Amino acid sequence: MASSSPVIFSDTTHFGVDNTTAEVTSSLNISDEEKNRYLSHLDDSMFPLMIPAVIYLAILMVLGIFGNILVLIVYIKKFKPSPTRVFVVCLAVFDLMTCVISIPGEILSMRYSHTFDYPTVCKMIRFNSTFSVVSSGLTLIAVAIDRYRKICRPLNKQITIRVARIMVGIAVSVSLVLTIPTVIVYGRKTVETDKEEITGFECSFDDGWRGTLFPVVYIGVLFLMFVGSLSVLVVMYILIGRTVFKHRRFKFRPAxxxxxxxxxxxxxxxxxxxxxxxxxxxxxxxxxxxxxxxxxxxxxxxxxxxxxxxxxxxxxxxxxxxxxxxxxxxxxxxxxxxxxxxPNEKSRPRALKTTLMLFIITAVFIISFLPHLILLITRFIKSDFLDSLQGAGFMLYNVFLRSFFIQSAVNCIVYSLCNERFRSEWRKLLVSCYR
Structure with missing residues (x-):
């Protein structure tokens, strides 16, 4: 008869987590209760390394929920209908979805790094994250096209409110098509532990796709789309910047x-x-x-x-x-x-503030993705990269891996810095709420 006496394991994981206090029966007949207790111990041991990332995400979540709700209220109630308002409101909706669904889900997956056995929740989190990001990126391309026509082609027919709504609808439709595969590929992934007899679960590519090329192809398609969108945005804003630079150098001559x-x-x-x-x-x-x-x-x-x-x-x-x-x-x-x-010294800067504001939002969107992409590429090229991280390095990795959440929270700050009217309106709104 196999022995069932508990044994104290005294070793350390490759992340530097001490497992000394974990008790697991030294037998192939390990009970589910003992497995769950060990996995819960790993969750508790790993969580301190996740605290910096959790605090970072919690700050973004609070700021993003409050800020994007404020953007929606002010722009819908105080600003006249315009293509720019359509774009700003849609971006705020996408960012709010990220802050309400994706960020809390990400915190949950970090807290239960070995016991996240919720495939449906995982699919919902990944779907929402991908949909919000792709929709925001495509909407920013529409914004760039709108600003290009206003600045570089002011005498041509401009984008109307109706056309702006159609462009956002196209962006959402394309995003849905590209995001549906997340429901298929993501789910419950088996996580190996230091004990061969015990395995945990995390929210990642489902075990059913292990050994197949579909997840790699899907990530590659999203990556190529990001690079293509980035190229379009860079070209559009270079053309806009060149036109603005020429306009600022232009000197009016006497009649x-x-x-x-x-x-x-x-x-x-x-x-x-x-x-x-x-x-x-x-x-x-x-x-x-x-x-x-x-x-x-x-x-x-x-x-x-x-x-x-x-x-x-x-x-x-x-x-x-x-x-x-x-x-x-x-x-x-x-x-x-x-x-x-x-030249009216006040009207020129005001005329360029909208373009500057939307350009900064686009730049934040791009820059916030760079650390995330760099880490993914590094992890893909160097297979043992994650295993080599310990302590502070592992903490920083988890923070920068989620860098793309920044753009969902700071857009409201950009609106406040670049748009005097928005700043004035939200101040009035807050004052009225306190009265």
Whole structure:
């Protein structure tokens, strides 16, 4: 008859976790209770190494839930309908999903690193994480396209609210298609321990896919998609930055200067009642004819208005000989042109703040993924990388492996720093709540 006397194991795991206090029967007939007790001990022993990552995620979760709810309330209630508002609201929804579902699930999986035997919960966590990230990335591409058309092609037809919603719908649909495989490949993965007789479980690729290429192919597709999206974003914002740089270097010339006439249009941005309007000036003939680029729906552009533009010239050179009234109108047009030709020191920075804000959000999204990707690539190339980590190294690994959660929490901070109106509105909202 096999012995069932308990034995005290006194050794250390490859992560530097002491197992001295664990008692397991030295027999092949180990009871489930003894297995669960040993695995629970491993959970408790491993958790101190996870505490920095847990604290980091808990801070992001609280900040993200509070901040994204604030973004939704302020932008929906206080800002006028516009393509930018559509994008910002959708990004806030994706980030809120991450903070409410994915981050708590990630903390749960770290706390029960050897006893996470909940395949359905694992599938839900991984699905939500992947869906939120992919949807945010595709939405940021739509944002880049919108800013490119506004900055680099101001006289062309702009993205309307309806088109912005369609673009977000396409982003969500593509994300769903790419995310559905997570429900298939993720689940319960067997985790080996220092005792051959005992194995635990973690939330990762399901054991059913062990030895197959499908998980590797799936991760490769997501990686290639990230690289492709990154390339598109970089190219778009380089073009935007070049246009902004040229615009800032442009100096308006007096109307009497006839040496430099061009058929090109230059643009000047003006603001009225918090909305952004673009005025295009043509140097085809003298005097210059200003064209008001306005929306066919509500005549606004940018953060607080829609973007579909038309160009209405205020001075028609093909008209009949001028009457006295036309002379007065011409004088008023010249006055408008001369006033607009003087750069407004306040309007230019305000016109670029929306683009700067969305660019920073895109940059944060990209940068937050770099540590995560670097660690995944390192772990793939060096198979013993994880086994070589101990103590502080293992703590830092768990923090940086989850670096991509940063973008779900800091967007609200970016809005506050770059958008004075948003900052003012959420302050008013908080003051009203305390009263």
């Amino acid at each position: 009497k200067d006839k040496k430099h006439h061009s058929s090109n249009y230059t643009t000047e941005t003006s603001f009225k009642d918090g909305t952004e309007n673009v005025i295009a000036f043509s140097n085809i003939s003298s005097p210059t004819a200003p064209c008001n680029v306005s929306n066919s729906d509500n005549g606004t552009l940018g953060l607080d208005g829609s973007s579909e533009t038309g160009c209405t010239c205020l001075n028609d050179t093909s008209a009949q000989p001028k009457t006295r009234k036309e002379d007065k109108s011409s004088n008023s047009v010249r006055s408008i042109r001369n006033n607009a030709a003087k």
